[in-house]
Amino acid sequence: MNVKLRRNLLRIVLCLIAVAGGFLLSLVGMYHSIILDNSEFSGAGAVLSPLEGLRVVSETEPVEMSPGDRILVSAKGPSTTLVFEITSPESQQSRQISYTLRMGLKKQFFLSVPAIVGGEKNPFLAE
Amino acid sequence: MKPKYSLKGALISNLVPIVFLMFAAFAVPMSGLSIPYLLHEMISRLARDSLLVLSLVIPVLAGMGLNFGMVLGAMAGQIGMVLVVDWGLGGMPALLVAALLGTPISIGLGYFCGYILNLAKGREMVTSYIIGFFMNGAYQFLLLYCMGSIIPITNPELLLSRGYGIRNSMDLPNIRQVLDRLVSVEVFGMDIPILTFAVIAVFCLFIVWFKTTKIGQDMRAVGRNRAVANGAGIPVEKTRILAIIISTLIACYGQIVSLQNLGTINTYNSHEQVGIFSIAALLVGGATAENASIANVFVGVFLFHLMFVVSPMAGKNLIGDAQLGEYFRVFVSYGIIAVSLLLHAWKKRHEMLERRLLENEGKE
């Protein structure tokens, strides 16, 4: 009885470890699709216009976004940090904004860049 | 009296690989392919397929012949990969999760296969061959009808146009060559996937270690003589089932390694050829249904794939028809198994006759 019980207990523990491990690995290894949108954002109250001179620099190669653009960004892992660089066309001064997105196990995200830059609490678009 | 080590004895016992080496020596120059290219191809294929062929070694130890049921392990690995792709995983974690998913499936399928093989003692090879086909039907049922309907698949890209059932082939952009590239060394302009070979080495060590354990010794005893093993108190049936389960597990991981190297899953075709080609490779390496060593695995994979790569070009240059070369390659693949089995059968009869002669001489 003792041996059998111990063996089954061990098996259950191993199974739990395997499941937990699988969970962790999925978290670490999941690829997420993030769609960044540079159109007008009309969220809770404020209306933010699309940005000029916008570049996403956290990618392997910086991507430029014109007003109205939408790009697809792929990210791996539980969370990712997006860095936006906005160059004002008149003053040629640029500022950078970082945004950390906690992705967890969700696979698709739809974000509005003006909202992020504008400091909105909820930059997520419905669709 | 110990038989003296003779050249003749060495030639006969290694007949099959020698024959194919000679064949290769003839066909390689004829194909016109360059040595560096061939070398690179062979290294790549060794990394890809060795683990699959390795899975065949344990059942031979247990006296169960060549385990065509390894395709069940390959199926389990593939199901794991399909699920992992559906969940959007990539990189090394994807492979590990696929392995985690495939493990219980492999154990279940391995148990099923082993159980049936115990019912068909003396005919294990044909039976495992048919089990492979039978399971293929179940696998198709699962992937073609259940997935997407009863089993939810979240990624619509994986499904057929009718709405359920997995597509015939899918690319694995985030998984392709993940294990291979993780630790790779460049030698003479070729990338050598060190980590993959390390993983293979780990499994080789496992097999070597396993043979030294009590269970391993039990297995060898069962393989030599079931009745004697039974008399010694070894649980023959359970040991045989264990051998098949281990084989199925290794085949599952082997298929995952193979798929990450290829970067594409052929959902309904990949595993069918796996059994035929792995067994052919093992036989070319000099193994028989009663004796298979790790050396047989690597020599076999090397020679068999050499033949496989070289045959179409050689056929084309020799006869001038590429299509013919393709059929020639199929002919060689099947012919290898037929010839190996025949040669081995001939050898067995030869030995039996010699032994009988010696016995008769001894009596006089």
Added chain:
Amino acid sequence: MKKKDRMHKGGVEKFIANFGWPRIIIAIFLLLLFVIAPFIGIDVGTSLSDMLVRVGMNGILVLAMVPMIQSGCGLNFGLPLGIIAGLVGAVTSMEQNWQGLFGFGMAVLFAIPLAVLLGVMYGYFINMAKGDEMMIGTYVGFSVVAFMSMMWLRLPYRNPLLVWGFSGTGLRTTISLTGFWMKVLDNFLAIRIGPRFFFPTGSFIFFALCCVLVWAFFKTKTGIAMSAVGSNPQFARAHGVSEDRMRIVSVVLSTVLGAVGMVVYEQSYGFIQLYMGPLYMAFPAVAAILLGGATINSATISNVVIGTFLFQGILTMTPSVINGMLQTDVAEVIRILVSNGMILYALTRKGKGTVK
């Protein structure tokens, strides 16, 4: 013969014990399918006709299993050898543009000598491989199919209906029999009742003829010797019968029957499939005879007939009924599961030749 005696003595119980539960289940299942069919909109007449045509089509190929089983060589997975002989015969007959029953007959005539030759070679291999015949049969069969695939590309056939248009050489993968001898046996003396029911009398006559010939053969001295070699080799040897020779004869007989059976199959199917077509054709025949109650060591003519009917019945009815019910095409998967399941069942039964 023994079975009939037992049936007279016993009753339903003995019948069930002899017939075997799997066969009874499958027979009941088949009946059920026929009963359900009209309710789903499937015409029983057409289905029945389909089934009968398929029985005539496949029967002789199943019959080809008997000699090798009886002589102890196991299930003939090397049937593709006989099939290839049948293909060569058929193609040669078509090369000469022979039509109708004459073309059919010539195809058979051409196929037989080649079948004998291949059978002798195959028989020699079988004798080398005592104990592992089924595996070696499979791979010799595969190798020969692959070898012939190379040959089909090169053999000197010139009839424009058979070869590829552009180059003028190399046989096509699929060759249609329209205008040659398509369905000549099926249509010979065929019985048609109404627009939907069709009985292929010719095929059945031919099938019955072959069955009678084989049955008669096993009553001759050679036939009895062959069965003895399979069931009790010691006894056979003691009576001066050469085991090896009998095995080769059985292999030749199986191969010849396979060749003839293939020509019959082609006339009913209407197409000749070369290259890799014959690769897996042994499996349905093996499954059918096992379904009919044969074991690895013993097979009778009734096994052949019952097995072919049951197997082709299941193959015809299950897909259409299930397709009708579920609106999906599961025919292929059902075929795989049923045929291989039957073979597995037979392989796992304890018979005369199994190792304990």
